[in-house]
Amino acid sequence: MKVSFNINGEQKTVEVSDGNSPLLWAIRDGVGLKGTKFGCGKAACGACTIHVDGNAVRSCSFPVRMAEGKEITTIEGLSNDGVLHPVQQAWMDEVVPQCGYCQPGFMMATAAMLDKIPNPTDEDIDNNIINVCRCGTYYRMRKAIHRAAELNTKKNNSESTQ
Amino acid sequence: MTDQNSKNKPKSKSRRSFLIKGGIGTLGLMALGTYVFRNPMRRKMYEMTETLVVPYSGTGTQANLWIEFTKDNTVVLHSPKVEMGQGTFTGLAQILADELDVNINQITVKAAETATGIVDGMSTGGSLSIAQLWQPLREMAATMREFVKSEGAKKMGVDVSSITTANGILTSGTQTLEYAGALEGVTEFNLPSTPELRPLKEYKSVGKPIKRIDLRPKIVGDPIFGMDAEMPNMLHAAVIRPEHIGSKLKHADISEAEKMPGVVRILEYDDWIGVIANSFAEALAAKNKIKTDWDIPKVWSEETLRDYLRVGQGDKMITQKSGAPLDPDGDGVVSMEFSSPIGAHAQLEPNGAVAHVTDGKATVILSTQVIGATQKQVAEALGFDMENVNIVGTYLGGGFGRRLNTSHAVKAAIMSREIGQPVKYFFTRKEEFQNDTFRPPTHHFMRGKMNDNGQLSALEHHYASGDVAINALIMPSVMTSVLGTDVGAMRGGNIMYANLERRRAVQWHKTLPFATSFWRSLGLLANTFAIESFIDEMALNAGRNPVDFRLSMLGTDEHQSRIRKVIEVAAEKAGYKEGASGNRAMGFAASIDAGAPCAQVVEVSVEGDTIKVEKVICAFDCGLAVNPDQVRAQCEGSIIMGISAVLHEKMTIKEGRLYPINYGAYDMALMKNSPRVIDIHLIQGVDHPLPVGEPPLGPIGAAIGNAVRRITGKRLTDLPMKLD
Numbered sequence A: 001m002k003v004s005f006n007i008n009g010e011q012k013t014v015e016v017s018d019g020n021s022p023l024l025w026a027i028r029d030g031v032g033l034k035g036t037k038f039g040c041g042k043a044a045c046g047a048c049t050i051h052v053d054g055n056a057v058r059s060c061s062f063p064v065r066m067a068e069g070k071e072i073t074t075i076e077g078l079s080n081d082g083v084l085h086p087v088q089q090a091w092m093d094e095v096v097p098q099c100g101y102c103q104p105g106f107m108m109a110t111a112a113m114l115d116k117i118p119n120p121t122d123e124d125i126d127n128n129i130i131n132v133c134r135c136g137t138y139y140r141m142r143k144a145i146h147r148a149a150e151l152n153t154k155k156n157n158s159e160s161t162q
Numbered sequence B: 001m002t003d004q005n006s007k008n009k010p011k012s013k014s015r016r017s018f019l020i021k022g023g024i025g026t027l028g029l030m031a032l033g034t035y036v037f038r039n040p041m042r043r044k045m046y047e048m049t050e051t052l053v054v055p056y057s058g059t060g061t062q063a064n065l066w067i068e069f070t071k072d073n074t075v076v077l078h079s080p081k082v083e084m085g086q087g088t089f090t091g092l093a094q095i096l097a098d099e100l101d102v103n104i105n106q107i108t109v110k111a112a113e114t115a116t117g118i119v120d121g122m123s124t125g126g127s128l129s130i131a132q133l134w135q136p137l138r139e140m141a142a143t144m145r146e147f148v149k150s151e152g153a154k155k156m157g158v159d160v161s162s163i164t165t166a167n168g169i170l171t172s173g174t175q176t177l178e179y180a181g182a183l184e185g186v187t188e189f190n191l192p193s194t195p196e197l198r199p200l201k202e203y204k205s206v207g208k209p210i211k212r213i214d215l216r217p218k219i220v221g222d223p224i225f226g227m228d229a230e231m232p233n234m235l236h237a238a239v240i241r242p243e244h245i246g247s248k249l250k251h252a253d254i255s256e257a258e259k260m261p262g263v264v265r266i267l268e269y270d271d272w273i274g275v276i277a278n279s280f281a282e283a284l285a286a287k288n289k290i291k292t293d294w295d296i297p298k299v300w301s302e303e304t305l306r307d308y309l310r311v312g313q314g315d316k317m318i319t320q321k322s323g324a325p326l327d328p329d330g331d332g333v334v335s336m337e338f339s340s341p342i343g344a345h346a347q348l349e350p351n352g353a354v355a356h357v358t359d360g361k362a363t364v365i366l367s368t369q370v371i372g373a374t375q376k377q378v379a380e381a382l383g384f385d386m387e388n389v390n391i392v393g394t395y396l397g398g399g400f401g402r403r404l405n406t407s408h409a410v411k412a413a414i415m416s417r418e419i420g421q422p423v424k425y426f427f428t429r430k431e432e433f434q435n436d437t438f439r440p441p442t443h444h445f446m447r448g449k450m451n452d453n454g455q456l457s458a459l460e461h462h463y464a465s466g467d468v469a470i471n472a473l474i475m476p477s478v479m480t481s482v483l484g485t486d487v488g489a490m491r492g493g494n495i496m497y498a499n500l501e502r503r504r505a506v507q508w509h510k511t512l513p514f515a516t517s518f519w520r521s522l523g524l525l526a527n528t529f530a531i532e533s534f535i536d537e538m539a540l541n542a543g544r545n546p547v548d549f550r551l552s553m554l555g556t557d558e559h560q561s562r563i564r565k566v567i568e569v570a571a572e573k574a575g576y577k578e579g580a581s582g583n584r585a586m587g588f589a590a591s592i593d594a595g596a597p598c599a600q601v602v603e604v605s606v607e608g609d610t611i612k613v614e615k616v617i618c619a620f621d622c623g624l625a626v627n628p629d630q631v632r633a634q635c636e637g638s639i640i641m642g643i644s645a646v647l648h649e650k651m652t653i654k655e656g657r658l659y660p661i662n663y664g665a666y667d668m669a670l671m672k673n674s675p676r677v678i679d680i681h682l683i684q685g686v687d688h689p690l691p692v693g694e695p696p697l698g699p700i701g702a703a704i705g706n707a708v709r710r711i712t713g714k715r716l717t718d719l720p721m722k723l724d
Helices: A023-031 A086-093 A103-116 A122-128 A138-161 B002-008 B040-049 B088-100 B129-156 B179-183 B215-220 B280-287 B302-308 B371-382 B408-419 B429-434 B477-483 B524-542 B546-551 B558-574 B628-647 B700-712
Strands: A002-007 A010-015 A049-052 A055-058 A071-073 B017-019 B026-028 B067-070 B075-079 B107-111 B164-166 B169-172 B175-178 B188-190 B235-240 B248-253 B263-268 B273-277 B291-295 B315-322 B333-340 B352-358 B361-366 B389-393 B423-426 B442-450 B456-465 B502-509 B584-593 B596-607 B610-621 B652-654 B657-659 B677-683
Touching: A002 A023, A010 A023, A023 B280, A049 A103, A055 A103, A086 A103, A086 A138, A086 B215, A103 A122, A103 A138, A103 B215, A122 A138, A138 B628, B067 B129, B067 B179, B075 B088, B088 B107, B088 B129, B129 B164, B129 B169, B129 B175, B129 B179, B169 B179, B175 B179, B235 B280, B235 B408, B263 B280, B263 B408, B273 B280, B273 B408, B302 B652, B333 B524, B352 B408, B361 B371, B361 B408, B371 B389, B371 B408, B408 B423, B429 B657, B442 B524, B456 B524, B524 B546, B524 B584, B524 B628, B524 B700, B546 B558, B546 B584, B558 B584, B558 B596, B558 B610, B558 B677, B584 B700, B596 B700, B610 B628, B610 B700, B628 B677, B628 B700
Parallel strands: A002 A071, B075 B107, B235 B423, B361 B389, B456 B502, B610 B677
Antiparallel strands: A002 A010, A049 A055, A049 A071, B017 B188, B026 B067, B067 B075, B164 B169, B169 B175, B235 B273, B248 B291, B263 B273, B315 B502, B333 B442, B352 B361, B352 B423, B442 B456, B584 B596, B596 B610, B652 B657
């Protein structure tokens, strides 16, 4: 079957033999965007987190047929014309990644959280950011999430005054 | 220190030569490295038993390339070590920038390919990359810098002594010339002897907390990992492996699977089946239709394993001996028993490989810590000469020791050979959890005796472990038998306090029925947990402050003084307080690993059965910190991975299979379990870099247990520590 969706602002159609197969592989091998990672295949680690219509989704367990007509954002589409998203900027500022493999999933989860909770408390972070990082970058990530919230607020304020 | 190191280097300076590397748009230079020990494995074996840094032992007898200049005056370092998150590429770039006298922004670092570069003869592991390459890389860079100057002098028509360098540019009087310009047209040459290295005080980058050079690609999601690799016309494969410990494939029915959409070929071998399809989803769907029948000679359980691996069974080796042994039943002898479980690596990027075998040549792209050993394995499996197998190392999505055996490259190569097209395959997460090269479980007896002055006078550590170094791909069995013990299981197993009348460590070793091997910090995690928990208990029994108690057990030489220093700094910075305050208390522990001592104070709270680490203060003598920010990152990562291992993680055996088989069920520390405060204090006790990626994993377990003991009165002796 063919499935069409908008991904990072571009319309794409992928051909799959099973509509229930994971959206993850349609993105990685069909569209060819490798920033979304395979970690577990059971929605347990969050490495494959993307946004579907603005919501954080673990794409390894999201049937590709359900992506029909949806707006998808991956890590490659989080930045805008080369300008890093505040979450990515905060990740740069705090030097978060070590091996880096899980980081796109964390950044996507954080960006989705900040849309709903612009100024998260430490408890909000604990409850919402539940991906797995084996290098143990959580300590810097927490700092980066608070920083991203600040950068986001600044950005929104300057946009609203323009 | 630098001069001494130079004198001791077993290399032949005069025989080193450089050649131009062919290739489009590059002016290549090749260094024939000679940092080869006659018997590197043996030396490593013995030095690992001490607390010294093992010397670098690259495959330096081949004509290979380290430092490459491009026409646009940038420099490519073809690193013999891979980048798996530990920050090595950044540290190497800093060292190279300073000694070559180029700007760090001019440097790109890549993992060397076996076809064109020097790869480490052993591995990227042991936290050794920066510590090992510190001297040889500076010598390479200095030699290169002087050579560029001499070529530049000819082109500018000036005396070489008039030339100064900065940012990759030669200057003599009013003339300037880029390094690339100086090397234009140079085809072959012999290098001068290694020149004097620049004084450390002139280094601009080394010692600075500069940002990782791989930060941006990791933040924008560039396809830099083995899992992201592709080749033209690539097919995808899924593989069937045994699920039961020790099981053998008896029979498989592939008739249904063959009819599944997208399936190209199903290959059956004695102990595995490869399903090759047009996409991974199709390969996996077809694999799930294969019916298999297994021969399971023995059904292992948690109980049978526990009975199998115990102190007093297997091969015995005394790894430390000073004074007579304690009589376990003697007057005043205190004994305690400790244990640790099977641990999984659980690195986020699954193992896998992309291979293309055609016309008698093989190319394999993968995340591996052992590029050289993987090349050898693939060559042997295919019956190819080594030079016809190119291993292309990528960035690793975590290593932690799991990728010190990446023999799955062989399966990818075999499938590609059979199908005549490139094949990509990787482990599912279930396969990762059931086919890991696990951290072996351990069992420990501690024994101690106080003297009449309230001092610990005798201390013994008896410990049993499965394989760590023994049977490891990078450790030939002949070498492990030289010492008769497992040097990996031994890490942290000896007692570091010298001011004891008697101290003794005895290792018991058995090879387990499933693969166990290197897991970040090897024996250190469990050994330090046992030793430092027991010492704490002895201090409590004696009514002594645990910090003072430890200090009084230390000697006075340089080694002991460096341990003393980290203990004093951690205690002071944390404002160590004895005893619990409500449901909170501090816990203290220390260790030394690979010559790098570390002490930690944790603040722990207990709510119901939940143990929470609120705060960690860590003092770490890492020697010269090439990049202090990345040393801190390694400390933070070690502490969090340590918390995960000692409070959460455990693999168990159920009806002959290893469980759990995915994240979540394999309980690991998440954001909510990470301390809100991690305070790192770096100490430079020696003038060169020391290993940093593993030593800070030592103290964390005992420090937490010691805090819990003060809050609850319970001494937790089994990992992972649980109050319920």
